[in-house]
Amino acid sequence: MSQISKQTDNSLKFAYWVPNVSGGLVISKIEQRTSWSIEYNKKLAQIAEQYGFDYALSQIRFTAGYGAEYQHEPVAFSHSILEATEKLKVIIAILPGPWKPVTVAKQLATIDQLTNGRVAINIVSGWFKGEFNAIGEHWLEHDERYNRSEEFIKVLKGIWTEDNFSFHGNFYQFNNYTLKPKPLQTPHPEIFQGGTSRAARDMGSKVSDWYFANGNTIEGIKAQVDDVRSKAAAEGRTIKIGVNAFVIARASEEEAKAVLQEIVEKADIEAVQAFGHAAKQAGQASPEGEGNWAKSTLEDLVQYNDGFKTNLIGTPEQIADRIIALKNIGVDLILTAYLHFQEEVAYFGKHVLPLVRERENKLSSNN
Template sequence: MSLHPPTATDESIRFAYWVPNVSGGLVVSKIPQRTGWDAPYNRRLAQIAEEAGFDYALTQIRFTAGYGAEYQHESVAFSQDLLSATTKLKVIAALLPGPWNPTLAAKQIATISHLSEGRIAINLISGWFSGEFRAIGEPWLDHDERYRRSEEFIRALRGIWTQDDFTFRGDFYRYTNYTLKPKPVDPQPEIFQGGSSRAARDMAARVSDWYFTNGDTPEGIRAQVDDLREKARANRRSVKVGVNAFVIARDTEEEARAVLQEIIDQADPDAVKAFGHEVKNAGKASPEGEGNWAKSTFADLVQYNDGFKTNLIGTPDQIAERIVALKEAGVDLALLAFLHFQEEVAYFGAHIIPRVRALEAQRGRRAQAA
């Protein structure tokens, strides 16, 4: 297969990577990693990802240590640092209602929008870790109330960014004739959110631009996509979908599977079980009684967002085929994590993205012919 395929089009699947701005990488494992959480490592990683063909980077927000992540850099400030080191990459800053309110977020992101020529976006986290909220003295709301607050947060953000004399009367946020200047540059910052509960998908259908879901099979993802898009159409909106995946690309599938097994074998069992306890409790608190991690095994939970389930583990050809299958299931963006980020992001750009683009072009030609 040619490794010089057509460049991405509007219909191409896009790629993002998790920024390792917290220690421990993206697995709850003691396996040695050549991944750093410090600023110099991440600046260089952002440049590598940009050169490799990645479209987005997603910074993480944590306020308390746990699950192998003892150190954490704040997401918005860290996002701006990565933007200053790059020229094309878009950075998605994670925000958490409670510690943030829409007033602060609107002003921060509007300023960064000007500094970066519009390359900033946000990922609004409704929250799943009650212990973190208790530790920092923030009220812990019921499951659907957290999503109701997040929806108000987004409605307030959009109003502040697009209107003068903005007035809003919500249960969580209120504004009276508020005008923010400067507003973000156009187009407005994209708004991402995650979740897999009914409340999460309904909220995305009403107010978000992007919906992130945990790792899953193409069949499992298609069910969520179909449900989400039906709801969005009812609201006369469209929502794009991103899926989490952990990538292990090696010369043979056996080598890749051996790395996966080593990650799981060296997992920190206490940290994995504690993480599983928190996230499964958060899901059980939803009206339908399950959330993102409801069916996750111990091995799944070694990767925070079920990234092993997406099965981007094998040779470059296998991984490219599976990415295109995700696209055909309705995925618009693959949000990726790696064991050794710098080297493996570069490898992904050199050996997998070209294969994906070639497969997309090939299938596009077949569709036209049909």
């Protein structure tokens, strides 16, 4: 029997990080009943689908580090998850540089055909210089990485929507190229991207369908939402907003806060500091010095994408209220991570999502 809470077109969407790399989603030695295996992830996807999650986001890592010793390749892994589900859409993270746009366009067009239009893409512009050095990829400076990603997205859109596609940019060249079959989704699979810097927000406003923000306070997220939306409007476009959040939903606020405290107290300090050094270096490398993690504390960095900052930590009622507050400032999707994915996705689906839908329905009836 379906457990999906009632949604409308204006309902918030929910996604979860696919743990296709080892180590879970916090850099901590706390017990995490989460596995990077395909068997675990297929079951997790089925649980998420059962309880009304809309998306799963697979991660891209090429090298070990910060607790992630093992990493499954996201395109193949995502296809396996899609085969195990019927409605869930999987967002595949892709890193320009190692991947060429024609390869990605062809891979995802095929997967879209095979899964009845359930694939999306997340363009990761890259922040870890050591990873690029390890695999022999040329490292571009901050804004150039976003310039390349912008061209990458323009090329994807062209290949997916046009015949005899031509493009002559600084990074990519195409001459009368036609891809067949094209994706089932029209005009093309949804395109996500993240980032905090001015370059990331500018790029999102020009070419992306979705902009992912790192975790932040309501005020911090609202500033990004307003900026990206105003930039998109100036381009004659609209863009949707997703926000990262680490969820700790428990029967009491005290219990939830105790879990957070234990995660931080058992943090792998050496790994967090190494991640923090590389991450902050990347964030501060933006011309304005405000890229991802530029202002993150050591505690924030225990969760890769500042997920603690969003404060979805407490009782189901408290979390539902905070989610509605995010919706009220213009957020369209919550990208969630958990300590113990299978059981906590189910708990969230049983105890938090119905409260969110109730609150959304009240908002709709009052408007």
